[in-house]
Amino acid sequence: METEKRTMVLVCHNVDCKSRGAEEIVQRLKEAFAGHDQVEVRTYMCFGTCHEGPNIVIYPQRHWYSGVQLSDVPELIQAIKNGTRVERICDKTDPNARGLIYNLLDAGVY
Template sequence: MSFYQRHLFLCLNQRENGEQACNNGGLAEEVFHQAKKHAKKLGIHGDGQVRVNRAGCLGRCSEGPVAVVYPDAVWYTYVDAEDVKEIVESHLRDGKPVERLRI
């Protein structure tokens, strides 16, 4: 059995040369902090539950910003913190992927 039920990985990759990356502009970094805070507020973050993690490049830059939930292997894109809050509540807490945000 896995130590966590689910992991939410948010790509925080940033590129200096102007190439597309999930954290260009800082949105992904901001959303990461809000997602982690929200999971803790809901009481679902921690051992045996879920974990919100930073990730480097996840290789889907053209679809970014991106996040993925494992072990479910569900890939998401989002436009703001409200989208990721919905992922935390619906997928991480309730086990229901957010279809409108799936890649």
């Protein structure tokens, strides 16, 4: 079985995150990684930390960004390309909530 090696950029697309600008953020990310075979930008149904959105998860790296603003996107793109993190907005959410989502992602539920 082939192992998934691509980085997935999962952007919540549910109501709360959308109301805080997730749609434009996902659009910018998709443009930045168009044709990039190692990074795939996808929308995600909901991470369950809606009040902290827009939420974005980088997987399998397990970088969880919350409260992402459009102004953060260039730095986020660079970090994804470099394999680094934007510390000031990374992993600020409840570790238990993150763990639940990572379990789903590990099980292949995207």
